[in-house]
Amino acid sequence: MKICICISNVPDTTTKIKFVNNNTAFDNAGVQWIINPWDELALTRALDLKDANAGAIEKITVVNVGLADADPTIRKALAIGADNAIRINAEPKDAYFIATQLAEVIKKEAFDIILCGIESCDYNGSTVGGMLAEMLAYPSVSSASFLDIQNGQIIVKREIDGGQELLGTKLPFIAIVQKGIAKEPRIPSMRGIMTAKTKPLQVVEAVAGEPFLSYNSFELPKSKAACKKIDPENVKELVNLLHNEAKVI
Amino acid sequence: MSVLVYTENWDGKFKKLSFELISYANEIAKKLNSTVVALSIGNVAEDELKLLGNYGATKVLSVVHDKIKGLDNQVFTSIIAQAVEKEKSTVVVFAHNNTGKAIAPRLSVRLKAGLVAGVTAVPASFKPFTVVKKVFTSKALSTVVVNTPVQIVTLLQNTYGIIETATPVVVEAFHPQIQDAEFTTDIKEVSKVTGKILLTDAEIVVSGGRGMKGPENWGVIEELASLLGAATACSRPVSDEGWRPHDEHTGQTGKVIAPNLYIAAGISGAIQHLGGVSGSKCIVAINKDPDAPIFEAADYGIVGDVLKVLPEMIAAVKELKNS
Numbered sequence: 001m002k003i004c005i006c007i008s009n010v011p012d013t014t015t016k017i018k019f020v021n022n023n024t025a026f027d028n029a030g031v032q033w034i035i036n037p038w039d040e041l042a043l044t045r046a047l048d049l050k051d052a053n054a055g056a057i058e059k060i061t062v063v064n065v066g067l068a069d070a071d072p073t074i075r076k077a078l079a080i081g082a083d084n085a086i087r088i089n090a091e092p093k094d095a096y097f098i099a100t101q102l103a104e105v106i107k108k109e110a111f112d113i114i115l116c117g118i119e120s121c122d123y124n125g126s127t128v129g130g131m132l133a134e135m136l137a138y139p140s141v142s143s144a145s146f147l148d149i150q151n152g153q154i155i156v157k158r159e160i161d162g163g164q165e166l167l168g169t170k171l172p173f174i175a176i177v178q179k180g181i182a183k184e185p186r187i188p189s190m191r192g193i194m195t196a197k198t199k200p201l202q203v204v205e206a207v208a209g210e211p212f213l214s215y216n217s218f219e220l221p222k223s224k225a226a227c228k229k230i231d232p233e234n235v236k237e238l239v240n241l242l243h244n245e246a247k248v249i
Numbered sequence: 250m251s252v253l254v255y256t257e258n259w260d261g262k263f264k265k266l267s268f269e270l271i272s273y274a275n276e277i278a279k280k281l282n283s284t285v286v287a288l289s290i291g292n293v294a295e296d297e298l299k300l301l302g303n304y305g306a307t308k309v310l311s312v313v314h315d316k317i318k319g320l321d322n323q324v325f326t327s328i329i330a331q332a333v334e335k336e337k338s339t340v341v342v343f344a345h346n347n348t349g350k351a352i353a354p355r356l357s358v359r360l361k362a363g364l365v366a367g368v369t370a371v372p373a374s375f376k377p378f379t380v381v382k383k384v385f386t387s388k389a390l391s392t393v394v395v396n397t398p399v400q401i402v403t404l405l406q407n408t409y410g411i412i413e414t415a416t417p418v419v420v421e422a423f424h425p426q427i428q429d430a431e432f433t434t435d436i437k438e439v440s441k442v443t444g445k446i447l448l449t450d451a452e453i454v455v456s457g458g459r460g461m462k463g464p465e466n467w468g469v470i471e472e473l474a475s476l477l478g479a480a481t482a483c484s485r486p487v488s489d490e491g492w493r494p495h496d497e498h499t500g501q502t503g504k505v506i507a508p509n510l511y512i513a514a515g516i517s518g519a520i521q522h523l524g525g526v527s528g529s530k531c532i533v534a535i536n537k538d539p540d541a542p543i544f545e546a547a548d549y550g551i552v553g554d555v556l557k558v559l560p561e562m563i564a565a566v567k568e569l570k571n572s
């Protein structure tokens with residue numbers, strides 16, 4: 001079985017977001033780039049499955065749509081334990097464009113399980129995984145919080161309001177993963193970091209494709225009015241304010 | 250022309266969320282000189298379907314099909330695509346919830362219609378279709394232009410509100426073509442908590458962080474929540490430690506919510522936590538550290554010990570209720 005993890009290269013979650021060119025572009029200056037947290041958890045789960053099902057999973061591949069500046073992030077995924085990587089050499093313009101590129105490669109490589117994150121923490125699309133599934137005409141399970149292989153059978157659970165559903169599905173399929181899929185992301189071992197340098201990172205050219213969306217401008221949320229501090233000896237005042245001023249209780 | 254809204258039902262009932270989506274679509278329809286058509290899939294009584302008319306829907310398409318047992322992404326996509334074609338919809342509206350996130354992207358590809366996920370307002374213009382959405386985990390907003398003739402949006406819950414507009418509404422049975430081969434997932438087992446106010450539905454949320462010290466102290470959070478008709482939530486370390494169930498975790502890697510009131514007790518206000526709650530209309534912070542970043546996001550704050558402040562809050566709310 002071959003597993004593919006689509007990884008997106010995103011600003012570290014603590015990044016102070018700024019924009020340039022009259023608020024039309026994200027300011028890259030000084031930004032640390034990471035594997036999108038969901039994708040890191042998806043990779044962790046795939047590696048756990050490989051460890052637990054020796055032989056059943058032959059290869060774990062990470063795929064990214066990005067320019068060469070994504071390579072350090074891709075190498076990190078290799079250091080964590082992916083066997084190989086493919087980078088589709090294009091600027092990730094929007095979800096439709098990204099999914100178009102991913103679909104090309106995934107069709108060729110004939111993966112059995114494709115994992116995407118529920119959203120990337122840059123443009124927060126929650127979109128690429130579902131689009132990819134539709135382009136490939138594969139089943140998709142969104143909000144997947146559990147994935148296992150038991151006696152050769154795929155077991156997947158998805159989150160629903162107030163609970164979970166256990167699903168059966170056909171291979172190949174796409175799981176769009178969220179919280180629960182793995183607890184803590186794996187971190188690269190020393191050996192992992194050493195071997196990552198020699199693992200294959202194949203760069204392929206993009207196919208033609210047009211985005212559906214353009215992100216024309218950005219703004220930071222309006223700064224909030226200062227917090228009204230209430231005397232800890234007068235908690236009643238807080239409740240009064242919530243009732244009479246904010247009118248929320 | 251129409252604006253199509255997928256209105257999900259929960260055991261045959263709609264939620265406030267459904268009414269919010271219709272209200273939102275109604276404003277769009279007015280601007281486009283168009284009408285709102287709601288699509289319902291599953292067994293929902295006629296009276297319940299007609300409720301959608303109270304918020305501006307003029308037609309409700311009701312799909313009842315005995316093979317549909319639950320959400321199958323491909324089947325639902327196919328049904329909605331057929332409804333769009335039948336109603337000549339130019340805008341399709343979903344909730345930005347598990348269901349919307351599962352289907353809207355598939356529909357986008359099927360219809361070649363641009364999708365903007367997690368919008369927070371009605372489009373600022375329609376030529377071209379221009380709408381604002383949150384980006385960078387709520388740290389910024391972006392004005393997005395959609396370059397396709399049909400547009401799809403998913404609306405963040407509790408950002409638009411519910412607006413009543415009594416409208417004459419017709420309910421129409423809709424029979425889309427569905428092939429057996431389109432069913433690709435089947436639900437084998439469902440586990441669900443009932444009777445709990447869902448975090449995503451709640452107007453008030455009482456949330457605890459590591460400053461609560463341990464699960465044994467959650468009684469005050471639960472009591473305050475039950476007095477206020479609120480849902481309970483927590484920060485990520487709290488759910489990671491197993492003090493609270495995972496579905497209570499809010500933040501960038503948990504649930505993103507926008508209640509009217511969010512009470513953060515013993516939560517430092519890490520940027521990843523704020524990513525999930527900064528859309529709240531009013532935030533109250535209780536923290537013993539006056540420099541905790543949560544106070545920058547809060548509207549009201551008390552610098553003090555949660556285990557002392559929360560019981561006093563409970564007493565004050567009880568007093569308010571009795572007055």
Ligand SMILES: Cc1cc2nc3c(=O)[nH]c(=O)nc-3n(C[C@H](O)[C@H](O)[C@H](O)COP(=O)(O)OP(=O)(O)OC[C@H]3O[C@@H](n4cnc5c(N)ncnc54)[C@H](O)[C@@H]3O)c2cc1C
Pocket residue numbers: 013037457458459460461483484485486487498499500501502503514515516517518519520521522525535536537538541553554555556
């Ligand atoms: C990729 C990534 C994703 C993440 N996603 C999330 C997420 O989705 N949600 C999330 O919550 N976190 C997330 N985190 C973790 C986040 O960075 C913080 O570690 C976490 O939010 C801190 O939780 P906390 O506020 O409960 O605990 P702490 O940061 O330990 O804060 C506890 C607070 O309680 C106060 N306190 C202590 N005792 C008392 C008392 N007796 N009375 C009053 N106040 C008291 C302290 O002053 C302190 O401010 C993420 C981290 C990463 C790296």
Ligand SMILES: Nc1ncnc2c1ncn2[C@@H]1O[C@H](COP(=O)(O)O)[C@@H](O)[C@H]1O
Pocket residue numbers: 005006007008009036038039063064065066092095098102115116117118119120121123124125126127128129
């Ligand atoms: N540039 C990219 N390259 C590869 N995978 C991506 C890329 N962007 C997004 N993805 C995948 O799609 C998921 C959801 O992203 P999004 O739809 O942008 O929120 C991510 O978690 C990744 O799995």
